Amino acid sequence: MLTVSSQEKQEVAEESESSENKRLSAQQQTVACNESDRPLEGAKARLEELKESLYQREREITELLEAERSPIPPVPPVPQPPCSVLLPTVIQKAHAICSAVSDTRALLDLMIEENRVSLVQARDKLEHLQAKGDSNGREDKTSDQEGLDEYESSLSLLQETMRGFEVSQLALDCIKTGESPEINDCDAVSELEDILGRGTIRTTEGVKSVGQQLLLLQDQLKQVKDEKKKVIENYTSERTMRKKYYNMVENMKGKIRVFCRIRPVSRTEDAQGGAISVEKIDDYSVTVETPRGPREFQFDKVFSAEASQDELFHDTHRLIQSAIDGYNVCIFAYGQTGSGKTFTMVGDKEQKNPGIMPRSFNAIFDIIRESSTKFDFKVSAYMLELYNDRLQDLFVSLAGEAHAQPQSHGQARRVEIKRNRKGVVFAQGAETKEASSAQELYALFQQACANRHISATKMNVESSRSHLIVCIMVESRNLTNGSVSTGKLSLVDLAGSERAAKTGAKDHQLKEANSINKSLSALGDVISALSAELPHVPYRNSKLTQVMQDSLGGNAKTLMIVNISPSECNVEETLTSLVYATRVKAITNNAQRHVESKEISQLKEVIMKLRSGQTVEEEDV
Numbered sequence: 001m002l003t004v005s006s007q008e009k010q011e012v013a014e015e016s017e018s019s020e021n022k023r024l025s026a027q028q029q030t031v032a033c034n035e036s037d038r039p040l041e042g043a044k045a046r047l048e049e050l051k052e053s054l055y056q057r058e059r060e061i062t063e064l065l066e067a068e069r070s071p072i073p074p075v076p077p078v079p080q081p082p083c084s085v086l087l088p089t090v091i092q093k094a095h096a097i098c099s100a101v102s103d104t105r106a107l108l109d110l111m112i113e114e115n116r117v118s119l120v121q122a123r124d125k126l127e128h129l130q131a132k133g134d135s136n137g138r139e140d141k142t143s144d145q146e147g148l149d150e151y152e153s154s155l156s157l158l159q160e161t162m163r164g165f166e167v168s169q170l171a172l173d174c175i176k177t178g179e180s181p182e183i184n185d186c187d188a189v190s191e192l193e194d195i196l197g198r199g200t201i202r203t204t205e206g207v208k209s210v211g212q213q214l215l216l217l218q219d220q221l222k223q224v225k226d227e228k229k230k231v232i233e234n235y236t237s238e239r240t241m242r243k244k245y246y247n248m249v250e251n252m253k254g255k256i257r258v259f260c261r262i263r264p265v266s267r268t269e270d271a272q273g274g275a276i277s278v279e280k281i282d283d284y285s286v287t288v289e290t291p292r293g294p295r296e297f298q299f300d301k302v303f304s305a306e307a308s309q310d311e312l313f314h315d316t317h318r319l320i321q322s323a324i325d326g327y328n329v330c331i332f333a334y335g336q337t338g339s340g341k342t343f344t345m346v347g348d349k350e351q352k353n354p355g356i357m358p359r360s361f362n363a364i365f366d367i368i369r370e371s372s373t374k375f376d377f378k379v380s381a382y383m384l385e386l387y388n389d390r391l392q393d394l395f396v397s398l399a400g401e402a403h404a405q406p407q408s409h410g411q412a413r414r415v416e417i418k419r420n421r422k423g424v425v426f427a428q429g430a431e432t433k434e435a436s437s438a439q440e441l442y443a444l445f446q447q448a449c450a451n452r453h454i455s456a457t458k459m460n461v462e463s464s465r466s467h468l469i470v471c472i473m474v475e476s477r478n479l480t481n482g483s484v485s486t487g488k489l490s491l492v493d494l495a496g497s498e499r500a501a502k503t504g505a506k507d508h509q510l511k512e513a514n515s516i517n518k519s520l521s522a523l524g525d526v527i528s529a530l531s532a533e534l535p536h537v538p539y540r541n542s543k544l545t546q547v548m549q550d551s552l553g554g555n556a557k558t559l560m561i562v563n564i565s566p567s568e569c570n571v572e573e574t575l576t577s578l579v580y581a582t583r584v585k586a587i588t589n590n591a592q593r594h595v596e597s598k599e600i601s602q603l604k605e606v607i608m609k610l611r612s613g614q615t616v617e618e619e620d621v
């Protein structure tokens, strides 16, 4: 084993201590050295940091520059609503239109003004020329033809120019106000549309020409319309004339004349809706709207609801003259109950609108007065009522008769229908009263009417429940040759044909209605037989047909007035009446004048006197 001395140990220790010191001193030297390098190192670090930051910045700038240099990626489209797509275009167009409209307005105003000025100038020129022409004419009536021609051609040229300006003015005004001239002519319209379509309107001249064309077209249209109107008028008047002449020929052949009178809508009909089914087409035709379509009827005259009593009588007047001339004349009214027969024949209650009867009374005496220097007249009348198939004398009051003859039980004297040798009907047993004036005759008529049977029905508050027969005999003696003519005027207001259900007839009214219908049906049979020209005519089937024997198919001039309602609710009855009347129109009468020579009439008077037991003087024969 090895052993170390203390010295050695010390030496070693000392040695170790000195090496430690050396290490420590080196260490200290290093630290000292380090501490002296510190600011540089900081600066270096700082430099490094700055360098790093610079590099960073450089990178960023490079990136940015690169980014700037590279293209922008496209933005995906956002879908937009169609209206917002169209809106700009629309706005753009609207602006264009607005400006075009205001331009056009300005242009139009300018044109109107220009045209107005031109028109005024043309007018002035024309007036000037006319004035000049007038004064020349006055001064020099013998001016040469050449000058006159020149003047006239300038005048017509100016007139034409002025007309052109007037035309333009009108057209421009039309265009400005937006009014359109009335044009119905299709060709004309399409021609005009063509012009407008070609854009001619855009120019002043274009507008003027359109205006002129418009006016020309209007003129042409007016001409065409006038011509059309004329053609229609000619056609209508020709048609009317044809009907008139046809009727005249028929009358000459002896055909019964038939008038048709449409009465106004009544209050009851109005309450039911008042629909109209009957229309007067012209003076001779009437149509009825039926469920099977319209039906037209022709008569000698058709009177509308507006026709006055005067108008109706005007066409009847000639027959009164015939009765005075010695003819057998019959005027009778036929129609459904409430259709206006009594209004036509008698008139209204207050006689504000007198009918044919009172007017005839006046007419008879007017004619007599006019002929009093040539003729001597005698007027007499009987008035009958055919009630419940019994003829009653209306000059005899039933009450008065019953009082005078209690055994008569309120029945008037028996009246019978007879015919004289000439076939003229007369009422045997009926009182005949003379009248020397229209007033007297009317008083007799009033007396007769007071005895009539009238009552209220659903259809008519004052319905005639009987047929009224007024016969006026006019005897005229010719003061020159002594001949005597005897005319008879029968005025008949028939009771209305009716349906019991519609009129609300009960008990005795039902009996009246049945009797009326029976007599009218017998009249219908007579009319049918006569119109069909059958060998046998059933006159004897009813008292009414006996009374009317000489008027239907006899020797009378007969006029039937068929009265009808205009309303839809009475269409069936109206059709029946019109068919009935059409048949009557086909009947031929043989009217003859009843004139006897002076000798015959004297002998007749002698016979009458002898028959009644009077003495006959020598001068009577």
Ligand SMILES: Nc1ncnc2c1ncn2[C@@H]1O[C@H](COP(=O)(O)OP(=O)(O)OP(=O)(O)O)[C@@H](O)[C@H]1O
Pocket: 262, 263, 264, 266, 305, 335, 336, 337, 338, 339, 340, 341, 342, 343, 344, 348, 460, 462, 463, 464, 465, 494, 495, 496, 497, 563
């Ligand atoms: N043309 C007319 N103008 C004015 N009113 C009229 C006309 N026709 C008839 N009327 C009126 O109609 C109503 C019925 O007329 P109207 O008494 O004459 O009928 P009608 O045919 O005689 O009837 P009926 O057979 O029942 O006696 C009356 O009030 C009458 O005044």
